[in-house]
Amino acid sequence: MDQFTLNLIVVGITFAIYIGIAIWARAGSTAEFYAAGQGVHPVLNGMATGADWMSAASFISMAGIIAFGGYATGAYLMGWTGGYVLLALLLAPYLRKFGKFTVPEFIGDRFYSGGARLLAVICLIVISVTYVIGQMRGVGVTFSRFLEVSTDMGLYIGAAIVFAYAVFGGMKGITYTQVAQYVVLIIAYTIPALFISFNLTGNPIPQLGLIGGYAPSGGDVAFLAKLDAVVTELGFKAYTADSSNYFDMFLFTMSLMIGTAGLPHVIIRFFTVPKVADARSSAGWALVFIALLYTVAPAVGSMARLNLTTSMWPAAVTGNAFDGPAVSRADIDSKPELEWVKNWEKTGLLAMKDLNGDGLIQYVSEPAKLAANTKAMDEAAKAKDEAKLAALTTEREGLLATEQLAKTGKTFAELGLKGNEVVKVDNDIMVLANPEIANLPGWVIALVAAGALAAALSTAAGLLLAISSAISHDLIKGSINPNISEKGELLAARIAMGGAIVVATYLGLNPPGFAAQVVALAFGLAAATIFPVLMMGIFSKRVNKEGAIAGMLVGLVFTAVYIFIYKGWFFIPGTNNLPDTPANYMFGISPLSIGTVGAVMNFLTAFVVSAITKAPPQSVIDLVESIRVPKGAGKATHH
Template sequence: MSQDLLNFIFIGLSFGLYIFIAVASRASSTKEYYTAGGGVSPFANGMATAADWMSAATFISMAGTVAISGYDASRFLMGWTGGFVLLTVLMVPYLRKFGKPTVPDFIGDRYYSKLARGVAVVCAIFICMTYIMGQMRGVGVVFSQLFGIKIQSGVLVGASIVFFYAGLGGMKGITYTQVAQYCVMAFAYTIPAIFIAIALTNNFVPQLGLIGDFTLEGAKIPFLEKINNINTELGFSEFTAGKMDKVNMFCITAALMCGTAGLPHVIVRFFTVKNVASVRKSACWTLLFISVIYLTAPAIGAFSRVNLISKLHNTSYQEAPSWFQEFESTGQMAWVDKNGDGMIQYFGPGKSDTGSNDVFVGKGPMYPADDAPASQLRGEYGERLLANKADVTNPNELWFGNDIMVMANPQMAGLPKWVVALLMAGCIAAALSTAAGLLLVLSTSISHDLMKKIVKPSLSDKEEVNYARAASFVALAVAAYFGINPPSAFIAKTVAFAFGLAASSFFPTLLMGIFSKRVNKQGAVSGMLCGIVFTISYIIYFQFLGGTASQYLFGITPEGIGFVGMLINFAVTFLVSALTPPPPVEIQRMVAGIHLPGSSDLSMDDSSESEERVSGVGGEGI
């Protein structure tokens, strides 16, 4: 059976399952559309939240970033996992007690202001749109490889599928679809890793193989020492060496961590369970399910780098593996035969035949000679590279993107065809699961928080759901455009921008809203605006308007600037709140009430019983 046919079978079966679940569990009310009716079990919600969380950036791009950057890629692992702990400890239990399922809903009621709600809606749109761009790009990468089409066409195909089952089922349909998607992802990620670990290290546990011995060539040598030797022989830094500036590394990790705790599409997931006790159980299950992927990613990244170099470096193009030409045809890899010897050569900045260190390898543009004939350039990227001006001192002839490494890994390792097909199904599941959750938050922000709460309070449930579905279509169309024309070359970096926006806008506002009774609406609105405007301006300037690395603030890249935006938000909020009147007494009582044992659903429109339970609680809070 051919590889293409197996791919279609595995992906077709998984799609059939997703669509069947979406139809069978489609939402029939606004409560089911927004929170799945609040009756999902902690186990199922933990699995669905893990699927929602493990986006294309995690599944496709993170291990690829590990393969390229080595130790420096740990910023994604530390930031995203640490942030989830912050989310479950500092945010979710209190927001669940408050009883408002969306972030703008909480901000609107906690800060007793339609303006605060409106600013939160705008922030949610910016965050989710930036995040979903990365997911659409991931969908495009997978579909382009699957069908042999351009990434642009793959984005359009994926967007159509997401709109169908997300718009039809709402949160109820998405939740149970994501349970199935997690199962697909978990098997698709771990099974290839186990096969490759056995082949390279004779150890069936990938994590132990990473810290064990490399045994493929007979003589035993620690695997990490082997990959370090390979890197240094080709002119790269050691795989385990930290190369990124420490300040920038800290800021990126902190931005990812705090941004995680402010992501609206993850927060809303914890409103699909019955009560606060179920929230805590659900969080434990989520962390367990997430660990299956996150603890495997470093091993996959390291294995894929060894496989790529061993299979391609100093190999004749005519004798290159068939998968290389397949990835070339879809623009995922490119070869430029600069010296005309017909050999594929992959060098780092420390390994140059001409002595030059001006080399860009594996993650930037390569510059072929001005007179390089078209026959020396292969694939879409080869044509693009020819259009750039020459750098004849650059000896590197191989280009590949971070986002292709996970998909290429089973083929590079020569694994069975069904393993490759399973991985393809998992890649698509990862991108679709998060895209669906983000799409729901976008549509909810517009239909519920904007239309229902601000513009037209008289909306019926049916009209509200219709507005949500219309908003989904518009949002997905915009996301598809930016998936085709992304703000960054690879998925994880695009997604990191979304986390920076969440860190600079929602994280401080939510945290202070939960733990401080003194913070008022003037402070919250001012802080959110200053934080997100600063962050998004910095990103736009350096990603779209030609800003250079020499102009970075304290050397901080756009990926990490959300941490600075967060500090600005905190400072402005506290300062403005200190100079303006405190919140009303009932707001201060409500904030105190969510910290009392046994209290739950203490939103502004709750019964007098909840109000009485927290009356008399004094103090100014944190």
């Protein structure tokens, strides 16, 4: 059976399971549609939260980012897990006790203001919509890579599947589908990791392999030390090298942590468990299931990096890269163990160019001046500027004669090199090509395809529910038509969900050019708006309506403006006021990390404004006191 048929069968089976669950778990009431009837076991809810949380980016891209970023990417690993501590200790149990269906509803009640609720709805929609575009793209891209359909067609298929179980099942259908999707994605992620870890370190447990010895040299050398030695010899930064900016890494990690705790689609998951005590433990279970992938990811990234590098420099397996020749073009074309290189070249994720014409592919890092010259030559070639190209070629000859390749102490010219011949390595290869690199059977490759789809679909469904409940419950029931019947609201929720899917599909087909910036905006805004206002609503009795609204506005505007200054206004290319480089950042704070500063400004504004305006009424103080104790939670109330 060929790989394509196998992919089709495995993906088809998983889709049939999701549809089957959708039919079984139809939602009959708004409580089931918004919060799965508050009857989900905390362990199952934890599993669903894990699938909800781990997106296409976590599954496909994160290991690649770690592979090429090394130590400093620990910001992602700590940031995207540490937020669950904040959720479990500061938000989840109290919001569950509050016992309503949406995040804006809490903000509206606690700050006795329809305006605060509306502002929260706006923040929620901006955060969730930017986030869902990336997921829809992920579905389309995975389909096109594994199932030989166009990206657009893949997107339509994915949207139809989500439509089936999200519109009919609501939170109930989504939750039980996510449990199944979690199982698929975690198996798909860990199986290749076990094999690769065993091959490289002799230990099949990736977490132990990461800190273990390097097997091909008898285990005397630590795996990480070997990786450092190999990449630095080729001119790359050491894998375990220090961060260039600890202050920014600190703020970035904090921004991801409080952003995670402030993401509405994650928070609403804790409305589905039966009791307050379950909300606490369910956050722990969610982190158990997330940690299964997140503690494996650093091993997958570092090991795939070493595998990729030694595939290019066979002598590096046991000695130094330059002890022997680089891999030859002929070997790549003929040897079965290198077939994956050819496969991924076809997709355009990996590109090679034999610059010096020696029949070998030399993978090295070009020093700054040489890399700048390469970039300028590419641009000149694209613009067909012959005169400029000739000038750059002359400049390049001079650079090759003077620039040295890091540790070798020799210039590029002395080594016979004309530059780095692996001209493109896409981050995503590190996970997608892993089963092929490790020579695993075809069904594992098919499983990775199913896992990537599960990760993207489960996150998209969770986001769509957050959006549709904000529209039907907060906008329609909350302000436009408060007298709507339960049946009417359920219908409105389904229509809102259908509408949200159509909009998300449209944006996935025509991404407004900011899909890649989603992380900055979604996490920055969640950190600067939702998290502070929820926390103050629970832990302070003094913060009032005026304080909360002013705080959210300051956090929202400050964070969005800082990001737009560097990334372009509303992400329209070319409209940025300052170049997006560290030299231009205020105090070295990157737009990715600014959410932390926005959160601090939100807190400060809210406290100052609250102190000079009227204290909240007694009914609100009673509300705060009641959410602080678990007793009397019961089922969610419907007003």
